[in-house]
Amino acid sequence: MRSFYLEDMTWTEARDAFQSIDTVILPVGTFEQHGHHLPVGTDSFVADYLARRVGELSEVIVAPLMPYGCSSAHTEYTGTLSLSRTAFESTIQDICDALVSHGAKRIVFMNGHGGNHAALHDIGVRLRRREILSAIIDWWKISGLVHPQGTCTGHAEAIETVITMAIWPGKVDVKAASCAPVSRNWTQGITIESLARSRFRGVPLDIPLLTKDLMPSGSWGQHPSELDPQLGNEIVEALIEFIAAFVREFKTAQVPS
Ligand SMILES: [Zn+2]
Secondary structure, rough: OOOOOHOOOOHHHHHHHHHHHHEEEEEOOOOOOOEOEEEOHHHHHHHHHHHHHHHHHHOOOOOOEOOOOOOHHHOOOOOOOOHHHHHHHHHHHHHHHHHHHHHHOOEEEEEHHHHHHHHHHHHHHHHOOOOOEEEEEHHHHHHHOOOOOOOOOOOOOHHHHHHHHHHOOOOOHHHHOOOOOOEEOOOOEEEEEEEEEEEEEEEOOOOOOHHHHHOOOOOOOOOOHHHHOHHHHHHHHHHHHHHHHHHHHOOOOOOOO
């Protein structure tokens, strides 16, 4: 096979590829503001990069990037192009249906954005009812588990920044970053920490908020200037090694009996 990327194949090559490979990686990103220092395409670019590298290592078909996602909390920021949950879910479902019609039996969602997760999970449950398996990789949830310094602390924060610097050189202006941890009292007893996490008496609660409620710059968490950019390369490679190992294993998974 001359490429694992579906976009590079003729339809006859794609037909042959699906006959021997029944696992597909589908990168899913979004188009949303990432503070003053990262491009609005960051989540899509990172998901696509990881999908391509993992696809080659694990020898599975890599579907084209879905560049739009669910970014409703960020729409006040210029450049954010968000889909509704309904539009996103039905689009991804259609793509999955097409992949299944061609022979896919397992789909790995290489997800670049937290707002997409709930829709991907619901799609995965529906696929499972049809004997199709799926897995959702949220890289920011595992980066701190595959690398001791890889824990993400917010949005467009230090880890996401050094990862983007590692794979998209020249696109990041760290000096422009306006980024700090969010932990402030809202009422006397409620503290805001993130878009979906506030705290009352120490107990985390989901109070849906907008990005502008947290940090006007659109970026929160550890400031990227506190990290050595070289760390980004290490975390990216640790992520790719782990995810590729998982996909090689997942290729052998059958529907639980
Ligand atoms: Zn992001």
